[in-house]
Amino acid sequence: MLEIFSKWKANLTSADVPDQAEEGELPQHIAIIMDGNGRWAKKKGLPRIAGHREGMKVVTKIVRTASNIGIEVLTLYAFSTENWKRPKKEVDYLLGLPERYLSAELPKLIENNVQVRLIGTTENLPDHTLRAVEKAIKDTKHNTGMILNFALNYGSRFEMLEAMKSVGRKIESGELKADFITEEHIQTHLMTSKLKDPDLLIRTSGEIRLSNFMLWQLAYSEFWFTDVLWPDFKEQDFMEAIAVYQKRKRRYGGV
Ligand code: V07
Secondary structure: OOOHHHHHHHHHHHOOOOOOOOOOOOOOEEEOOOOOHHHHHHOOOHHHHHHHHHHHHHHHHHHHHHHHHOEEEOEEEEEHHHHHHHHHHHHHHHHHHHHHHHHHHHHHHHHHEEEEEEEEOOOOOOHHHHHHHHHHHHHHHHOOOOOEEEEEEOHHHHHHHHHHHHHHHHOOOOOOHHHHOOHHHHHOOOOOOOOOOOOOEEEOOOOOOOOOOOOOOOOEEEEEOOOOOHHHHOOHHHHHHHHHHHHHHHHHHHH
16 A cells, blocks of 8 residues: 555656556546445345445445545445335435444544535435435535545436436527537536546446446546455455556556
8 A cells, every 4th residue: 555655656746747647646536336235244144234334334444545545536336226126124224324424434534634525316315314414515515635425326327317408408598509519518417527537446246337327427437346345345455456557557658
């Protein structure tokens, strides 16, 4: 971990500093699909919610690591629009996790200058969940450190559909002509409009798919998959993903 960090620092002062997260630089925005919590629990003969509880502890660790090494944006896929199909008991437990996490971690997030943000639709979320998250957003609004972006009740097709509706309304009102729609018009109507696209996507638990996560934003990102289940995911795994990203960038940089 130290090595990667020092390489990153060394890079910042080197003569040929690339514009963005290029050769050997840290990825500025990392997105993670935190998969395998249920499977972890099953393997141990525990209820699925035990896996989610353990998964939350890993969130705590990885958020601290990411912030410490200077990651600018960390987006975590916490709850998808498809997750509503799970048993009610599991859904209720999952939607209690933002409060649990924030009641333990919000003071530390503030201390570490982290900004909490949300992507996803607040519709259908229980009041208690929403209140906890909105308080965290409000209390960290003026922080200038890492952006910790939770994807909660998020689905990428829904996000794109809403963006298309907004652009459609501009056409209806005569403000925009269809032929003049650009990628920027779409992008500015996405929930991530103010964020740079992820440089690196991490997915745990051996599944090699996107599951309706940031389909537009991941168009040019590096992907790193691991068989490690999210509750077993360690700081070393996170640093390995970053090291692989840096190696790939160096390789492309040399061509
Ligand atoms: C959830 C723990 C991590 C593994 C994946 C599923 C279970 C942290 C949050 C959270 C969300 C918003 C927020 C603060 C914390 C969370 C859900 C599930 C629904 F503002 N972990 N975590 N939310 N899991």
